Amino acid sequence: MTQLSNAARQYSRTHAEQFRKELRDFLSIPSISTDPTHAPDMRRAAEWLAAHMQDLNLENVQVMETAGYPVAYGEWLGAGPDKPTVLVYGHYDVVPAEMADGWETPPFEPVEKDGKIYARGATDDKGQLFIHVKALESYLKTAGHAPVNVKFLIEGEEEVASPNLVPFIKEHLDLLMADVCIISDTSMRTIEEPAILHSLRGMTYVEVEVQGPTDDLHSGLWGGAVHNPALALVEILGKLYNPDNTIAVPGFYDDVVPLTAEERAMIAKTDLTEAQYKQSTGVPAVWGDANYSIRERISARPTLDINGLWSGWAGPGPKTIVPAKAGAKLSSRLVGNQDPHKIFEQIKSYIEAIAPPTVKVTVRLVTTGKAALFPFDIPEMQAASRAYEQGWGATPLFTRGGGSIPVVAEIADLMGIPVVLMGFGLDDDGLHSPNERFSIEMFHRGIETAIVYLDELAQLGS
Amino acid sequence: MTQLSNAARQYSRTHAEQFRKELRDFLSIPSISTDPTHAPDMRRAAEWLAAHMQDLNLENVQVMETAGYPVAYGEWLGAGPDKPTVLVYGHYDVVPAEMADGWETPPFEPVEKDGKIYARGATDDKGQLFIHVKALESYLKTAGHAPVNVKFLIEGEEEVASPNLVPFIKEHLDLLMADVCIISDTSMRTIEEPAILHSLRGMTYVEVEVQGPTDDLHSGLWGGAVHNPALALVEILGKLYNPDNTIAVPGFYDDVVPLTAEERAMIAKTDLTEAQYKQSTGVPAVWGDANYSIRERISARPTLDINGLWSGWAGPGPKTIVPAKAGAKLSSRLVGNQDPHKIFEQIKSYIEAIAPPTVKVTVRLVTTGKAALFPFDIPEMQAASRAYEQGWGATPLFTRGGGSIPVVAEIADLMGIPVVLMGFGLDDDGLHSPNERFSIEMFHRGIETAIVYLDELAQLGS
Secondary structure, eight states, rough: OOOOHHHHHHHHHHHHHHHHHHHHHHTTTTHHHHHGGGGGHHHHHHHHHHHHHHHOOOOEEEEESSSOOEEEEEEEETOOOOOOEEEEEEEEEEEOOOOGGSSSTTTTTEEEEEEEEEEETTTTHHHHHHHHHHHHHHHHTTTOSSSSSEEEEEEEGGGGGGGTTTHHHHHHHHHHOOOOEEEEEEEEESSSSOOOEEEHHHHEEEEHHHHHEOEEEHHHHHHTSSOOHHHHHHHHHHTTTTSSSSSSSSTTTTTTOOOOOOHHHHHHOOOOHHHHHHHHHOOOOOSSSSTTTTHHHHHTTTTOEEEEEEEESSSOOOOOOOOOOOEEEEEEEOOOOOOHHHHHHHHHHHHHHHTTTTTTTEEEEEEOOOOEEEESSSSSHHHHHHIHHHIIISSSEEOOOSSSOOHHHHHHHHHOOEEEOOOOETTTTTSSTTTTTEEEEHHHHHHHHHHHHHHHHHHHOO | OOOOHHHHHHHHHHHHHHHHHHHHHHHSSSOTTTTTGGGHHHHHHHHHHHHHHHHHTEEEEEEEEESSEEEEEEEOOOOOOOOOOOEEEOOOOOOOOOOTTOSSSOOOOOOEEEEEEEEETTTTHHHHHHHHHHHHHHHHHTTTEEEEEEEEEESSSSGGGGGGGGHHHTTTTTHHHHEEEEEEEOEESSSSSSEEEEEEEEEEEEEEEESSSOOOOOOOHHHTTTTOHHHHHHHTTTTSOOTTSSSOSTTTTTOOOOOOOOHHHHHHOOOOOHHHHHHHHOSSSOOOOTTSHHHHHHHSSOOOEEEEEEEESSSSSOOEEEEEEEEEEEEEOOOOOOOOOHHHHHHHHHHHHHHTTTTTEEEEEEEEOOOEETTTTTTHHHHHHIIHHHHHHHHEEEEEEOOOHHHHHHHHHHOOOOOEOOOOTTTSOOTTTTTTTEEEHHHHHHHHHHHHHHHHHHHHHH
């Protein structure tokens, strides 16, 4: 810990109220990327952030166009080329929020209550990305300079699967190039158990459609002589898993990187008891591959979930039809070296192989995302661990994340750098739900941890 | 054929235009029983029919209340107690129809075009029930009397599963008692191939719901350790059928009355070729129990169809959840002596037996209907056959209907009488579809056949 970072931490404490006031301003912009009617708010949010970075005397501040919503960019490169450069990725867009969904206060009128800030985007991701802006500010407003160079890449399409981000990074690779990337867009279980994610699952998302008759048929006129497409679908999907709850798609596990004994020991530290599991989910009994613990299943092992099913009549009362079509959305969370496109081909081939000739089955790719897996013994990860010890006051666990942030693998691949996932949210912050919130204490501890991390990175050299 | 019926047939020919004008008036009332906003139209249709019967000097004409929509009743008992009494059942309610569904002319502004009357309800069932009103009128307006007694029971809730009809029949059993019941609410393949149905399938309609987690879960946070309820559902439903396309529910076929060689020979006369089947349905290959012909499968054998499936996200694009729930609607068309409630218990027990402990599965009964099966060598059926020969000009086939009209079995059971299903529609009349229509020629041939049938019944004595 240096005098530089101590002064910055002190500044962050004395300016806590102001920081939160600014965050509330940012949160009050309904930058909902899934709803085109909010396009003006999207631009307003990007411009608000750019103006804010400008006020802090960041350089090269720009609202940069993409084929979709713009990116807010800003940098401070005053540490010089012999110091590391950190790329902070975040997103200013949020998912929809309506009072009718059960909000106790208007989702875009942030309020502080019981130690939390309530607003859509509070934890996902405006509050978390703002931590890094405030960490840099704390250096600039005290010493006038920071220990490392910092670049901000804040996009507006994370909640719609970032369709334009990879092209944007490729186009501006020189501008964005860094030595390490930090993303704060994840969460920990409790404030005492900070976690650094060193892996994320990838994704292959597919849609399966079964076409039977040309139109819905009267089940009295045709029932018994037509292979009901809903039946054909359930017969196919009923074969996705083996009786031991492993996935039956041939070759599915081929490229999974096995867990090491060390990793399993680390993961065991955060394993869930059956009671915790049941309380969190409400399901009557644990399910999954018995060769792996619950925590391993939800983070280090690949999955194949049915996300949606539809066919025929789902309204009230009876309707006696043989439906024309049935469909399903399936998605696989991938790990290790599983290639999303190879997995798609495997799922497609398997479904086509078991599809009966009595119906027409189509398997379409919806979206993919690569899994990311970083060693946690590299200097950038260990520096982050020390930053938590000092800034947060607890030693973080390195854990595997069960979710998917496709940009992580993309940044790692395109820039050849590690991505450090310092999530400052809590698992029960209610992201994407009514009454989304962000702990005020964690906001401030996050800023101090980020301050220390920049300092720790400076010690590593560039 | 008697002079009496010849005069009535002649009358029906000279009054053809007038009959159709009246039918168009009846069809112009949007008596949609599934839509409560049409409640006033429902009453208007019942009152129109009652007023019409009154104009024809029927007796005891009433709009009779039920717990739902009213019944239109009228009778003519002038043939005296030594002549048979015929109960005509029909329904004045129709299913919804909107121009947006693809109607070429407004569904409640009947038009005659290319030898057909286009309107919602034209064939189902206003046009068909009106045949019997016009047959009786043709006697009353010529001889002044008919050869048999006739009662009309025209309900308004057939399209919503007749929830109040059985209580109504029980309450008014003396009023309604007859020697034979005629229902015209079915169809034939072509005008040259009239058919009398001597059986209908029954029904057991159930809803299956699988509850997994309390709420939808993030598939990244929980995928891999939660038995996805949509997966559990497809695993269960994937076991409904055996590999030979017979139904796997234990005991399901126990009470099926086997087809006799004579019946199979009769059914073979109307069997479908694979080419006809494919053209009618659009499916790529025939499916079903290979021990039975296509026609047998769709009429004389029981079924178990999935009528609807739902779970999670069915909208566009990806949503990465483990859904909280998944559900299905299943219905079984029953034959012979299969008891709908016993079948429900068998389906429920089977599903509960194969349901895993990792989810909560509920099987609910939605509705039931008894199958009906009458011998076709009884005098009332043979008299109908003769009526077609003379009135229609072709010998009808006795066939089994694949559909369900639950009231048929109820009337047979409550009154101990046969029900003769003289369907005057065509299979491609588009019932429940846009541009529903009724052949004008068949309307008039139907009236003449009905006229002759009353005469044939008179010869049987009471």
